[in-house]
Amino acid sequence: xxxIGIILAGGGSDKRLGKLTESxxxxxxxxxxxxxxxxxxxxxxxxSGINKVxxxxxxxxxxxxxxxxxxxxWDLGRKQGGxxxxxxxLSDDNSYWFRGTADSIYxxxxxxxxxxxxxxxxxxxxxxxxxxxxxxxQYHVDKDAEITIAYVxxxxxxxxxxxxxxxxxxxxxxxxxxxxxxxxxSKFISLGLYVxxxxxLIDLLKSISAEGRYDLAQDIxxxxxKRLRIYGYRHEGYWRTLNSTKAYYDTNxxxxxxxxxxLFSRKYPFTQTKPKxxxxxxxxxxxxxxxxxxxxxxxxxxxxxxxxxxxxVFVGENSNITNAIIMDGCRIGNNCVVDNxxxxxxxxxxxxxxxxxxxxNPVIVxxxxxx
Amino acid sequence: xxxxxxxxxxxxxGQGSRLGVLTATKAKPALSFGGKYRIIxxxxxxxxxxxxxxxxxxxxxxxxxxNQHIGIGxxxxxxxxxxxxxxxxxxxxxxxxxFYSGTANAIFQNVSYIDAFNPEYVLILGxxxxxxxxxxxxxxxxxxxxxxxxxxxxxxxxxxxxxxGIMNADESSxxxxxxxxxxxxxxxxxxxxxxxxxxxxxxxxLEADSLVHPDSDFGKHIIPTLLGQxxxxxxxxxxxxxxxxxTIESYWLANMDLIQTVPEFNLYEDFWKIYTDSDHQPPLYxxxxxxxxxxxxxxxxxxxxxxxxxxxxxxxxxxxxxxxxDSIIMDACVIGKNTVIERCIIDSACKIGDDVTMGVGDNIxxxxxxxxxxxxxxxxGESTVVPNGVKIGKNCVLYGETAPxxxxxxxxxxxxxxxxxxxxx
Numbered sequence: 001x002x003x004i005g006i007i008l009a010g011g012g013s014d015k016r017l018g019k020l021t022e023s024x025x026x027x028x029x030x031x032x033x034x035x036x037x038x039x040x041x042x043x044x045x046x047x048s049g050i051n052k053v054x055x056x057x058x059x060x061x062x063x064x065x066x067x068x069x070x071x072x073x074w075d076l077g078r079k080q081g082g083x084x085x086x087x088x089x090l091s092d093d094n095s096y097w098f099r100g101t102a103d104s105i106y107x108x109x110x111x112x113x114x115x116x117x118x119x120x121x122x123x124x125x126x127x128x129x130x131x132x133x134x135x136x137x138q139y140h141v142d143k144d145a146e147i148t149i150a151y152v153x154x155x156x157x158x159x160x161x162x163x164x165x166x167x168x169x170x171x172x173x174x175x176x177x178x179x180x181x182x183x184x185x186s187k188f189i190s191l192g193l194y195v196x197x198x199x200x201l202i203d204l205l206k207s208i209s210a211e212g213r214y215d216l217a218q219d220i221x222x223x224x225x226k227r228l229r230i231y232g233y234r235h236e237g238y239w240r241t242l243n244s245t246k247a248y249y250d251t252n253x254x255x256x257x258x259x260x261x262x263l264f265s266r267k268y269p270f271t272q273t274k275p276k277x278x279x280x281x282x283x284x285x286x287x288x289x290x291x292x293x294x295x296x297x298x299x300x301x302x303x304x305x306x307x308x309x310x311x312x313v314f315v316g317e318n319s320n321i322t323n324a325i326i327m328d329g330c331r332i333g334n335n336c337v338v339d340n341x342x343x344x345x346x347x348x349x350x351x352x353x354x355x356x357x358x359x360x361n362p363v364i365v366x367x368x369x370x371x
Numbered sequence: 372x373x374x375x376x377x378x379x380x381x382x383x384x385g386q387g388s389r390l391g392v393l394t395a396t397k398a399k400p401a402l403s404f405g406g407k408y409r410i411i412x413x414x415x416x417x418x419x420x421x422x423x424x425x426x427x428x429x430x431x432x433x434x435x436x437x438n439q440h441i442g443i444g445x446x447x448x449x450x451x452x453x454x455x456x457x458x459x460x461x462x463x464x465x466x467x468x469x470f471y472s473g474t475a476n477a478i479f480q481n482v483s484y485i486d487a488f489n490p491e492y493v494l495i496l497g498x499x500x501x502x503x504x505x506x507x508x509x510x511x512x513x514x515x516x517x518x519x520x521x522x523x524x525x526x527x528x529x530x531x532x533x534x535x536g537i538m539n540a541d542e543s544s545x546x547x548x549x550x551x552x553x554x555x556x557x558x559x560x561x562x563x564x565x566x567x568x569x570x571x572x573x574x575x576x577l578e579a580d581s582l583v584h585p586d587s588d589f590g591k592h593i594i595p596t597l598l599g600q601x602x603x604x605x606x607x608x609x610x611x612x613x614x615x616x617x618t619i620e621s622y623w624l625a626n627m628d629l630i631q632t633v634p635e636f637n638l639y640e641d642f643w644k645i646y647t648d649s650d651h652q653p654p655l656y657x658x659x660x661x662x663x664x665x666x667x668x669x670x671x672x673x674x675x676x677x678x679x680x681x682x683x684x685x686x687x688x689x690x691x692x693x694x695x696x697d698s699i700i701m702d703a704c705v706i707g708k709n710t711v712i713e714r715c716i717i718d719s720a721c722k723i724g725d726d727v728t729m730g731v732g733d734n735i736x737x738x739x740x741x742x743x744x745x746x747x748x749x750x751x752g753e754s755t756v757v758p759n760g761v762k763i764g765k766n767c768v769l770y771g772e773t774a775p776x777x778x779x780x781x782x783x784x785x786x787x788x789x790x791x792x793x794x795x796x
């Protein structure tokens with residue numbers, strides 16, 4: 001079943017992750033001690049045999065471009081297919097930023113026109129999941145669907161107002177689709193993961209663009225839900241999307257559970273990321289680390305509990321790190337206390353500094369801060 | 372093809388027989404070191420960090436793992452259109468075929484590979500040592516002295532000098548004499564087996580020597596011959612960390628060098644990275660009851676027990692209640708619950724059961740190979756399986772899938788071996 005992929009990695013401008021996305025797109029957020037968010041979708045693509053993938057970026061894309069600068073880590077350095085990265089550009093007849101998800105694809109419609117694979121898988125770069133997209137395409141074919149949208153039942157107490165929500169009949173045919181509704185009528189969350197035939201997508205993009213409409217969810221799924229055969233594909237299993245600081249914190253802490261780690265890191269196919277070639281983590285005399293992750297190149301002298309430490313973190317003597325996320329290259333001196341906090345990359349805490357947040361509201365220390 | 376000023380030839384065919392069962396399934400340069408690395412990574416990383424991007428790797432003994440590890444050289448940025456890394460295995464020629472019979476003979480058999488790059492200089496390396504060295508400095512030294520050959524040397528204690536190849540040099544570092552394992556060494560400059568040759572000179576010397584010595588060797592033949600011809604040979608002193616890991620004990624000691632708080636050999640510097648094939652590298656997890664001190668632990672490990680003074684490779688699982696002390700555990704091993712391991716070297720993908728005790732007992736030399744296993748270290752070869760509840764002494768050797776029946780009274784006394792499925796035993 002041949003498909004091409006599109007990863008929408010433009011998110012972040014909506015500031016839902018607050019200070020964390022000041023310096024990067026949501027898709028470039030560091031996750032689980034060594035990954036960036038987009039690794040999960042990218043790895044799904046290659047593991048599903050989709051070896052032609054376009055990543056569409058817009059907001060604050062430097063770190064994302066840096067991460068994607070070599071496509072070989074995801075096996076996408078290919079003559080046939082490979083990785084395409086699209087950013088907004090100026091031309092004589094076009095001086096717009098992408099005006100919506102559909103517009104961002106429409107402005108790169110040549111990518112679709114020059115392909116000959118029958119299907120397109122459109123995925124978000126902000127979600128963490130492991131799905132065989134081939135099964136999704138197969139389902140799409142079996143259902144004789146025109147559009148297939150993956151969904152999960154909403155977790156209890158989840159605020160549905162920040163999701164696309166959808167409702168299906170008993171055959172999973174989509175009856176209703178609402179994007180970030182104020183009063184959600186349904187209990188199913190769209191994953192932002194769609195299958196559509198390439199030709200139909202080209203036609204739809206052209207016609208909605210002519211009407212001055214630019215959004216996949218509103219202008220295609222909602223507007224065409226009666227005219228097109230749209231089906232839901234129920235995903236059973238882990239899924240997270242980075243739509244709040246809390247979701248970011250919780251997603252990282254999920255990796256302290258062995259079933260989540262196993263899903264992505266130990267169960268083939270593994271989620272791939274760009275290697276950084278750091279040496280093994282070093283536990284010196286006095287290190288006391290419990291229920292935590294430590295990335296490579298990390299040097300530990302103090303106490304760490306229930307925390308995720310990324311690569312090249314240094315923890316000094318007698319420091320106590322609890323319930324924290326510490327990103328690459330942070331340097332924590334001696335006798336520091338860090339509790340319920342997110343330290344962005346390359347933060348330096350001098351000896352004795354205390355950073356204490358609460359479990360509802362972790363403190364965020366922005367990139368390269370020196371305290 | 373564009374001309375290269377200097378290309379490197381890395382001799383990686385050695386068995387490393389004094390490493391016993393560790394090199395029973397792979398060549399010594401492919402042996403793990405420092406957790407995530409393999410020994411050959413150091414020489415290869417030195418090359419790329421020194422600006423040498425063209426490298427021939429000469430393999431011979433059990434090359435499969437080496438070939439898989441090197442691949443097309445991606446981890447070292449040696450996947451190049453012009454140059455890059457090439458594996459050079461012995462091969463058949465139109466009228467004959469032969470293995471590499473000596474270090475110089477191996478280069479001689481690959482003259483056409485080198486000629487294709489038309490280099491001024493050829494750097495000859497071994498794949499057996501742990502060190503960080505800037506070969507471009509050595510080349511600079513070579514050019515400055517208008518040398519024909521430059522030999523990298525290290526000052527060693529005089530009592531060790533009688534076990535090594537010694538270069539006697541004058542105050543300008545010009546070598547006037549070479550002595551192999553001298554009884555009464557005149558100097559302490561030991562050859563590191565790293566040479567820079569002017570290619571034209573080396574090529575003619577290899578051709579001439581091939582007619583005389585079928586097992587042509589750099590130390591035994593080429594260097595003495597060139598000295599005898601009055602060529603300009605210079606000794607380039609290298610005084611930083613340089614360790615041979617040729618024996619079980621030296622291999623163990625060099626690994627343990629890395630766990631010091633401020634190690635003499637520092638892997639944590641940014642400007643001279645050591646690269647290796649590790650594209651799948653999840654972080655390591657320390658469990659709620661784990662305790663890890665003074666140790667190196669690699670990516671993807673899951674540690675639920677206690678680890679002290681040890682070096683642990685990637686993807687190792689250490690069970691609840693297990694206690695690992697003074698040991699080296701290579702990648703993908705699984706250590707059972709409440710298992711005690713002291714002063715052992717455990718090669719890749721071993722499965723150790725629960726409640727095993729290993730490396731405890733009297734220090735009796737190994738009965739079969741006392742010259743190899745005499746330092747109190749028990750060694751497990753690749754993919755060895757150890758059943759639950761057994762007790763294993765010191766200087767033991769295990770290889771293959773061992774079963775409870777192999778352990779009389781659930782015990783393997785110090786100095787005993789269980790080896791399944793290795794021809795040499």
